[in-house]
Amino acid sequence: MSSNADPLQGLSEVHAQALLAAHGPNELAATRRHGWLHSLYEVLREPMFLLLVACAALYFMLGEWREAVALSVSVLVVMGITLVQERRSERALDALRELASPRALVLRDGVPRAVDARELVPDDVMLLCEGDRVPADGVLLRAHNLLVDESLITGESLPVAKEADAAAPGGVQHGAAVRVHAGSLVVQGRARALVTATAHRSEIGRIGAALNDIVRERTPLQEATGMLVRKVAFGVLAVALGMALVLGWTRGHWIEATLAAVAWAMALLPEEFPVVLAIFLAIGAWRISRQRVLTRRMPALEALGAATVLCVDKTGTLTENRMQVVRLYSADGHMQRIGTALSTAGLAPAFTEVLRVAGLASPADTADAMEQAIQAACAQASLPARPTGWVPLREYPLSPQLLAVAHAWQPERVAPAFVAVKGAPEAIAGLCGMPPDRTAATLSTVEQLAHAGLRVLGVARAEVAREALPARLADLRFEFVGLLALADPVRREVPQAIRRCEQAGIRVIMVTGDFAGTAASIATEAGIDAGEGILAGAEIDALDETALGERLRRVRVVARAVPAQKLRIVRALQRNGEVVAMTGDGVNDAPALRAADIGIAMGGRGTDVAREAADLIVTDDRFSSIVEAIAVGRRIFANLTQACGYLVAIHIPIAGLCLLPVIGGGPLVLLPIHIAMLELMIDPACSLAFEAQPSESQAMSRPPRRARSSLFGDAGVWPWVVRGLLVLGSVLLACAAARAARLDEEGVRTAAFALLVLGNVALLLSYRTGDRRPADGAAAVSLAMLASIAVALGMLATVLAWPAARDLFRLAWPSPAQLGIGLAIAGCNWALLALVSRSLGTRRPASIP
Secondary structure, eight states: TTTOOOOOTOOOHHHHHHHHHHOSSSSOOOOOOOOHHHHHHHHHHHHHHHHHHHHHHHHHHTHHHHHHHHHHHHHHHHHHHHHHHHHHHHHHHHHHHHOOOOEEEEEEETTTEEEEGGGGTTTOEEEEEETBOOOOOOEEEEEEEEEOHHHHHHHHOSEEOOOOOTSSSTTOOOOGGGETTTOOEEEEEEEEEEEEOOOOHHHHHHHHHGGGGOOEEEEEEEEHHHHHHHHHHHHHHHHHHHHHHHHHHHHHHHHHHHHHHHHHHHHHOHHHHHHHHHHHHHHHHHHHHTTTEEESSSSHHHHHTTOOOOEIIIIIIIIIIOOOOEEETTSSEEEEEETTOOOOOGOHHHHHHHHHHHHHHHHHOOHHHHHHHHHHHHHHHHHSSSSTTOOOEEEEEBBTTEEEEEEEEEEOOOEEEEEEEEHHHHHHHHTOOOOHHHHHHHHHHHHHHHTOOOOEEEEEEEEGGGOOOOOGGGGOOOOOEEEEEEOOOOOOTTHHHHHHHHHHHHHHEEOOOSOOOHHHHHHHTTOOOTTOOOOEEHHHHHHHHHHHHHHTTTEEOOOOOOOHHHHHHHHHHHHHHHHEEEEEEGGGGHHHHHHSEEEEETTTTTOHHHHHOEEETTTTOOOHHHHHHHHHHHHHHHHHOOOHHOOOOOHHHHHHHHHHHHOOSOOOOOOHHHHHHHHHHHHHHIIIHHHHHHOOGGGGGSBBTTTTTOTTOOTOOOOHHHHHHHOOOOOOOHHHHHHHHOOOHHHHHHHHHHHHHHHHHHHHHGGGGGSBBBBOOOOOOOOOHHHHHHHHHHHHHHHHOOOOHHHTTTTTOOHHHHHHHHHHHHHHHHHHHHHHEEEEEOOOOOOOO
């Protein structure tokens, strides 16, 4: 121990403040956040925004103020929609972090003081009591009956006994039994510990620092989208430049040629693809947030729909991270299973006595998980924790020499004191002086229960005169009452959720730090087939990367895994071509969470380190929420393929009209302001409307899609190209009819623009006629889709009917005959699109063979 710290006095306040300035606060560095200026910069980098700004500038230079203002307003609207999506998940994560502000009790100047855990420094003396969360790493100076739950650090579900080493207090070379770690929970006893490490120097901090060495990779969808946008954008801009040169050289009107080239680039530039992806994922994050799943990294939602393997941590994920009495054994060896509707009417007297005595051997206020489970079982059986009139006399605490706890009571109007004891079965057998054969039979039962993953306690009782209560339990003659078997129960929804995963072609692998017997028992109860054997941590160390990958192709349960091995498991599965989702809640899970394709932290009981490393956070710890998130991921990609196909289809007629003057001569049919208005119709349709479409009925009954499958599904882009050509044909037919009727430039433009909008509506309506079947009870077309159609028609009607808008868009009011012809062409176009949708379809996303 440092010469500056006294185990009786602690640090002085002055010295503590100096150490705080030298070492910094006892907290982990938060993830760097980007401000609004960075978000604005990312928005302005998009090519479409640059083109819109360029068009607005050209109109200002030409003195066309109305067109310039209209384009500027459209820029601001789209920019605002994009910025509003920023950092929702970060704000929610901050709220999670604020749920608990840890405090610490330390000795300062010889006086116990409660301080913020951030103010702890090395050489501080911590005072730990039952129920405290350890705020920093330390070594024990004194310990009394100390049990510590280190599951968030090591993954072990059972508390660990700790004791101080009087030979060299404060030494740094001692084993785990004299050390406590930040994040662990004191479940029993009290202690005094010297702080040895804070913040990033603690065990939690070292694991958190290791996360910085793990580089996140872009999801397959992000890569596919980025590649598509780059390739098409390069080609479109090259052709647009050539168009401007050709028109300017042949006609001599360079400004008009530039506007035509910009309009054509706006028509074909696929800037909507990344925007649609961002909106789909943002709305998907909002949808699963209603299921209490927080999204920290939105692209993980799409990757979740492609997950092929789900690595599941046992403690706190498959199980409830709490103990529960599951079996009772009477003194004569009979067994009673415990259900949720326990009552004294359903228990034989012998089993009721086991619970009663175990309850009397437990303190009323405790943080120990097993004692809390015993009290809950007693309450279910209507057994009072403290019988009326009974007075507590003495407590016999747990000791290394005798692993048992006892409480002595003075019953009302009864002379003898009643002593109830519970503890390790072998210790209870020794206290009872049981014959060797009976002891062997009892310990054989205990061994079988332990192999099944159960924690077993023996229960006994004794009566003695109050004045004759001994100082040692061994001086009493106890009567054996029976055994209690406890387990960390599997969450009720887990078996069904795992069945849904298997139906969806997702292999569930349980990865735990517990023993093989416990792991096998929990896996069986959860519905995970361990028939291929259990992979142990020691075996993982003996395997090279190739052999580990081959072993993991068949294994469903991994036991005794340490953090480094969990990370190796994730990497090996990824080398096998799997898309890996990993769940966890402890500090030990953080590296694997960061390395996995989708890291899922159980946020209710989880650590900040796990939350920071994860992509998704299940705030209520319900395993079924993960399965719902997988269904959302599949729905996102299925609807995204439809939205991307629609974008291709609708841009084909727009690009064709922009190219028409270059090929056939004549005035420009579409101006940049028309493109901007069409974008205001297209963007909500391809994002909000398609995103809101219901999930397919068989979405969770098919294997996952290939990780790098096409954005347009198995059928590819060609069915959508055919649809786009049909719409272009209808628009060209309307233009030909207008020219045949000897309409002027504005009349032809009106016919083309109106048929283009009606063709857009026909594309949206034909969506319901494909081979995509909605889930049971869902409408084929969402309200958002119908709203998008209504908005498009309303905007067209407004532009045609309002003289000021007509002038701004350089359109003409159509005659009744022209309206009739236009509607007839639009109706035929819709019929053809419906026929194409039925014949070609839009095949489902590619899935793994």
